[in-house]
Amino acid sequence: MEAAMQDPAIRITGMNKFYGQFHALQDIDLKVERGEKIVICGPSGSGKSTLIRCINRLEEHQSGTIEVMGTSLDDNVDHIDEIRREAGMVFQNFNLFPHMSVLDNCTLAPVLVRKTPRAEAEETAMRYLERVKIPEQAHKFPGELSGGQQQRVAIARALCMNPEIMLFDEPTSALDPEMISEVLEVMVGLAKEGMTMVCVTHEMGFARQVADRVIFMADGRIVEEAPPENFFNNPQNERTKTFIGQVMGH
Amino acid sequence: MSVPSPAEISRQPFPKLLKDRYFATRIDTIVTVTFGLLTLWLLWSFFEWAVLHAYVDPEDRDACVQSEGACWAVITARWRIVLFGLYPFEEQWRSALACLAIVLTTILSCLPSFWTALRLSLLWIVGFAAFYILMRGGILGLAPVSERDWGGLALTLFIFAAVVLIGMPLSIVFALLRRSNLPWISRTMGLVIDTIRSLPLLTIMFAFAVVIPFATPDWMNGQQLYRVIVGYAIFFACYQAEIIRGGIQSLPAGQEEAAKALGLGYWQRVGYIILPQAFRNALPPTINQVVITFKETSLVTIIGFFDILASGRAASGTGEWSFATIEVYVFVAFIFFVFVFSLSRYGAYLERRLGVGTR
Numbered sequence: 001m002e003a004a005m006q007d008p009a010i011r012i013t014g015m016n017k018f019y020g021q022f023h024a025l026q027d028i029d030l031k032v033e034r035g036e037k038i039v040i041c042g043p044s045g046s047g048k049s050t051l052i053r054c055i056n057r058l059e060e061h062q063s064g065t066i067e068v069m070g071t072s073l074d075d076n077v078d079h080i081d082e083i084r085r086e087a088g089m090v091f092q093n094f095n096l097f098p099h100m101s102v103l104d105n106c107t108l109a110p111v112l113v114r115k116t117p118r119a120e121a122e123e124t125a126m127r128y129l130e131r132v133k134i135p136e137q138a139h140k141f142p143g144e145l146s147g148g149q150q151q152r153v154a155i156a157r158a159l160c161m162n163p164e165i166m167l168f169d170e171p172t173s174a175l176d177p178e179m180i181s182e183v184l185e186v187m188v189g190l191a192k193e194g195m196t197m198v199c200v201t202h203e204m205g206f207a208r209q210v211a212d213r214v215i216f217m218a219d220g221r222i223v224e225e226a227p228p229e230n231f232f233n234n235p236q237n238e239r240t241k242t243f244i245g246q247v248m249g250h
Numbered sequence: 251m252s253v254p255s256p257a258e259i260s261r262q263p264f265p266k267l268l269k270d271r272y273f274a275t276r277i278d279t280i281v282t283v284t285f286g287l288l289t290l291w292l293l294w295s296f297f298e299w300a301v302l303h304a305y306v307d308p309e310d311r312d313a314c315v316q317s318e319g320a321c322w323a324v325i326t327a328r329w330r331i332v333l334f335g336l337y338p339f340e341e342q343w344r345s346a347l348a349c350l351a352i353v354l355t356t357i358l359s360c361l362p363s364f365w366t367a368l369r370l371s372l373l374w375i376v377g378f379a380a381f382y383i384l385m386r387g388g389i390l391g392l393a394p395v396s397e398r399d400w401g402g403l404a405l406t407l408f409i410f411a412a413v414v415l416i417g418m419p420l421s422i423v424f425a426l427l428r429r430s431n432l433p434w435i436s437r438t439m440g441l442v443i444d445t446i447r448s449l450p451l452l453t454i455m456f457a458f459a460v461v462i463p464f465a466t467p468d469w470m471n472g473q474q475l476y477r478v479i480v481g482y483a484i485f486f487a488c489y490q491a492e493i494i495r496g497g498i499q500s501l502p503a504g505q506e507e508a509a510k511a512l513g514l515g516y517w518q519r520v521g522y523i524i525l526p527q528a529f530r531n532a533l534p535p536t537i538n539q540v541v542i543t544f545k546e547t548s549l550v551t552i553i554g555f556f557d558i559l560a561s562g563r564a565a566s567g568t569g570e571w572s573f574a575t576i577e578v579y580v581f582v583a584f585i586f587f588v589f590v591f592s593l594s595r596y597g598a599y600l601e602r603r604l605g606v607g608t609r
């Protein structure tokens with residue numbers, strides 16, 4: 001256990017991912033310390049989603065190693081389960097379960113996976129729903145909420161599993177502009193409390209405010225990796241420069 | 251000229267409403283009048299046949315033969331054959347109670363308060379046990395009656411309920427195997443499903459009733475009735491499996507991914523996320539399949555079972571009543587209608603009820 005305390009949150013070494021013949025991720029090396037906040041950006045199709053989906057085995061990598069909280073991600077089902085319990089994920093399209101109330105969305109996994117007693121799970125769920133500022137929606141169905149509210153429920157649902165790491169895949173990209181800030185606000189709050197976060201996002205303001213490191217990907221590779229000040233003010237790679245120009249341009 | 255919306259129309263006074271809906275233009279008027287008259291004429295003819303010129307009392311048999319009207323006398327005289335088939339006359343109250351047991355069980359299991367796996371299974375075990383004890387007898391001082399002598403409505407209901415009850419879980423298993431990640435499992439299942447679906451139901455029933463006993467050891471055979479039910483249930487399951495698979499495929503991939511990301515295992519994902527939504531998506535075709543299954547139970551006549559259609563034919567099969575086949579068929583059709591129509595209405599209710607969460 002003592003050794004485990006020193007393990008980084010995520011350690012990826014020499015990882016490759018293929019979709020059939022297509023080499024989607026090439027020689028990825030990435031280490032995320034506990035409590036660190038990483039923002040991943042890059043052009044469309046560069047492999048950002050694929051990378052964070054490999055971390056909890058929504059996609060399978062073909063070579064190299066991935067370790068999450070000291071557990072190595074291999075074909076051992078127990079390891080996969082353990083990693084999924086430790087890593088919460090928030091999707092672009094929310095992916096709430098439409099046939100369950102907001103509260104049931106939040107208690108399902110704790111009750112089924114962590115075997116938390118229902119009453120306790122509901123208490124926890126209400127606490128997190130309060131934190132994302134929608135306790136009054138607990139008994140509604142997802143379809144009755146706005147996009148921003150749904151995404152906040154999705155964050156609360158992931159937090160209810162009490163994860164060590166939160167993975168975000170473009171959490172604000174499907175939202176109307178006026179709802180983006182309410183979701184970002186929740187994410188900033190989470191960052192301040194010391195959550196380990198890996199966020200794929202194009203919200204550069206968010207990156208500047210909370211990221212410890214910004215990672216730029218292109219064509220399945222990590223092209224540049226730097227703290228936000230350096231990344232935005234002094235990018236090294238040509239592609240990074242073009243990309244920053246585009247994102248900042250408007 | 252502005253067209254009033256349906257909501258506006260329905261708030262208007264009745265004569266105006268009538269005019270707007272049915273007599274708005276000259277063409278509307280012609281269509282309304284023509285079809286109105288045609289409908290009235292049809293209804294009147296049926297009323298004349300079924301009520302005005304009809305005879306109900308079996309004593310009036312001879313008058314019946316001459317008359318233009320319906321001869322309901324055949325039903326009054328022979329309804330017990332229609333409803334109970336060859337079941338021993340003195341024991342037919344048992345068959346009636348058995349029908350009631352199945353109908354009651356079905357109604358109860360349609361109530362949302364029974365929708366837990368435990369309650370539903372208990373309910374149906376009790377329901378089928380009651381049916382079986384009543385029909386088969388041999389205990390509790392009830393005279394034994396062989397399955398060969400079961401008939402009429404009780405047989406139809408029993409076959410239907412058993413087929414759906416065995417077929418539904420089986421169809422879920424088939425659908426999941428069909429979607430397996432292991433190609434050899436999903437391909438084999440696909441082949442089995444497609445093969446069975448491409449055979450006529452009659453062939454399947456015939457195979458299970460007549461052919462299988464030659465191929466398998468005696469202890470496996472059981473009563474012919476149960477073999478037919480198993481065959482029919484497999485047939486049902488193959489169609490229903492494809493319906494469920496369609497329901498599963500219409501779910502966004504994100505649903506299963508979100509469940510995986512939360513750490514839910516395969517069976518938890520299937521039981522809590524995939525199937526509830528797949529069933530809701532697949533509800534209309536499922537109701538359709540169940541209705542067809544009810545109606546096609548009458549195919550068992552061909553292998554010699556006395557379901558309600560066959561016993562209806564038997565009721566008008568004697569020389570005395572042979573002129574009254576139409577009345578018997580109308581009566582049987584009415585019974586089918588009551589059951590099938592209730593099923594459809596229940597389906598519509600379910601769709602409305604389950605639709606709530608989607609909005």
Ligand SMILES: Nc1ncnc2c1ncn2[C@@H]1O[C@H](COP(=O)(O)OP(=O)(O)OP(=O)(O)O)[C@@H](O)[C@H]1O
Pocket residue numbers: 019022024042043044045046047048049050051
């Ligand atoms: N299931 C799949 N099968 C085949 N190719 C895929 C699959 N998923 C992604 N790809 C390919 O892998 C590459 C990386 O995709 P990915 O979704 O990771 O990009 P991304 O950086 O997240 O892009 P975006 O910003 O548009 O979300 C793309 O070229 C994509 O076409």
Ligand SMILES: [Mg+2]
Pocket residue numbers: 048049050169170
């Ligand atoms: Mg993406």
